[in-house]
Amino acid sequence: ETGVTQSPTHLIKTRGQQVTLRCSSQSGHNTVSWYQQALGQGPQFIFQYYREEENGRGNFPPRFSGLQFPNYSSELNVNALELDDSALYLCASSLGDRGGTDTQYFGPGTRLTVL
Amino acid sequence: GDSVTQMEGPVTLSEEAFLTINCTYTATGYPSLFWYVQYPGEGLQLLLKATKADDKGSNKGFEATYRKETTSFHLEKGSVQVSDSAVYFCALTPNTGKLIFGQGTTLQVKP
Numbered sequence: 233e234t235g236v237t238q239s240p241t242h243l244i245k246t247r248g249q250q251v252t253l254r255c256s257s258q259s260g261h262n263t264v265s266w267y268q269q270a271l272g273q274g275p276q277f278i279f280q281y282y283r284e285e286e287n288g289r290g291n292f293p294p295r296f297s298g299l300q301f302p303n304y305s306s307e308l309n310v311n312a313l314e315l316d317d318s319a320l321y322l323c324a325s326s327l328g329d330r331g332g333t334d335t336q337y338f339g340p341g342t343r344l345t346v347l
Numbered sequence: 348g349d350s351v352t353q354m355e356g357p358v359t360l361s362e363e364a365f366l367t368i369n370c371t372y373t374a375t376g377y378p379s380l381f382w383y384v385q386y387p388g389e390g391l392q393l394l395l396k397a398t399k400a401d402d403k404g405s406n407k408g409f410e411a412t413y414r415k416e417t418t419s420f421h422l423e424k425g426s427v428q429v430s431d432s433a434v435y436f437c438a439l440t441p442n443t444g445k446l447i448f449g450q451g452t453t454l455q456v457k458p
Contacts, residue, residue, distance in 0.1 A: 274448030
C-alpha cells in the first residue's frame with residue numbers, strides 16, 4: 233500500500249509569484265485535505281476535496297485554490313505569494329463520505345519559503 | 348468555535364519516566380479525537396484515536412481515553428524512550444471533514 237506523497241519537498245519563491253504543490257493520496261482514498269503549518273504552530277485547515285469537489289474550506293483567502301483529479305491526486309495553488317505564506321504545507325488523504333469523519337493520513341509535506 | 352488546548356512545552360524527561368501530555372477540547376456534538384506525532388523534519392503520523400466517549404486509543408505503549416465529562420484526551424506512556432522525542436499534537440474532527448489541532452507539545456527524552 234502506497235502512502236501519501238507530496239512534491240516538491242522544498243521550494244523557494246519570491247513575493248508576488250505563484251506556486252503549485254502536488255499530492256498523491258494513499259491508495260483507495262477519495263478525500264484529500266490541505267493544511268498550512270507555520271513554524272512552531274499546529275496545522276491549520278485550508279480546504280478539503282471529496283471526489284473532485286471542494287468539501288469545506290478554512291479561513292484562507294481566495295488566492296489559495298485547489299483541484300482534485302479523477303485519480304484523487306490533488307494540487308494546491310497559491311497566487312500572489314506573501315511572506316507569511318512561508319510554511320510547511322501538508323496534504324492528508326482519507327477514505328470517507330462527505331462527512332469527512334475518517335482518519336486522515338498525512339504526507340511528509342512541502343516546505344515553502346517566500347523571500 | 349471548536350478548539351483544542353494542549354499543555355505548553357517543552358516537556359523534558361529522563362528515559363523510562365512516565366509521560367502525561369494534557370489535552371482539553373471545546374466542541375459541539377460528538378467529535379472524534381486524535382493524537383498525531385511529528386518527528387523532526389517529517390510530516391504528521393497518526394499515533395492513536397478515539398471516536399466516542401470512554402473509548403481508549405492505544406499504540407506503541409501510548410494511551411489516551413476520551414473523557415466527555417472533563418472534555419479531555421490526555422496522552423500517557425508508562426516508560427518513555429529517547430526515540431519518543433518529537434512534537435505531539437492533539438486534534439479533533441467535529442465531523443465536518445477538517446481536523447482542528449492544538450499548538451503542539453515538544454517532548455525531549457534524555458538518556
